[in-house]
Amino acid sequence: QIKLPINANNTHWYLAVVNTKKCEVQVLDSLCWNSGRDDLANTLRGIQFHLDLLKSQKLVSDDWKDVDLTEWKIIEQLQKAIQKDSSSCGLFMVKFMEYFTGCALSYPITQVYIFF
Structure with a gap:
């Protein structure tokens, strides 16, 4: 994962x-x-x-076939x-x-949590 x-x-x-x-870009907003x-x-x-x-x-591994990030799906991870x-x-x-695993948040984040 590359976190931007x-x-x-x-x-x-x-x-x-x-x-x-x-092979997707996940957005947490x-x-x-x-x-x-x-x-x-x-x-x-730019990337x-x-x-x-x-x-x-020839500096990118052959294991990474789909290297065109601009064509990857952009997936919104939060719905509200x-x-x-x-x-x-x-x-x-x-x-x-800190808490996004690539599939989900490993800890629930709320506005109240932000201020502690």
């Missing part, structure tokens, strides 16, 4: 996880913003540029907002980094 902290429009943080086992994820698409294109360079120099204020998105993102 993403800042949307300089106003909101969320976590994107490049899950190489599932405490506000469940539906912003089109242009910021994530730009980040993935893809470097992966293509590595691939051209869990953030209740307008300022704790960065703290949620850090907790997502």
Whole structure:
């Protein structure tokens, strides 16, 4: 897994996880913003540029067949907002980094938990 902290429009943080086992990009957004994820698409294109360079120099393992991240599905992991204020998105993102296993959160994260 590659965990990518993403800042949307300089106003909101969320976590994107490049899950190489599932060949998908998983998004954990405490506000469940539906912003089109242009910021994530730009980040993935940047990573893809470097992966293509590595691939051209034969530095990417043959075990990793599907290396085109820009074609992977983007899967929203949360279905409803869990953030209740307008300022704790960065703290949620850090907790997502700590507790997301690639399948689920190993510990339930709520707004109350963020302040402890």
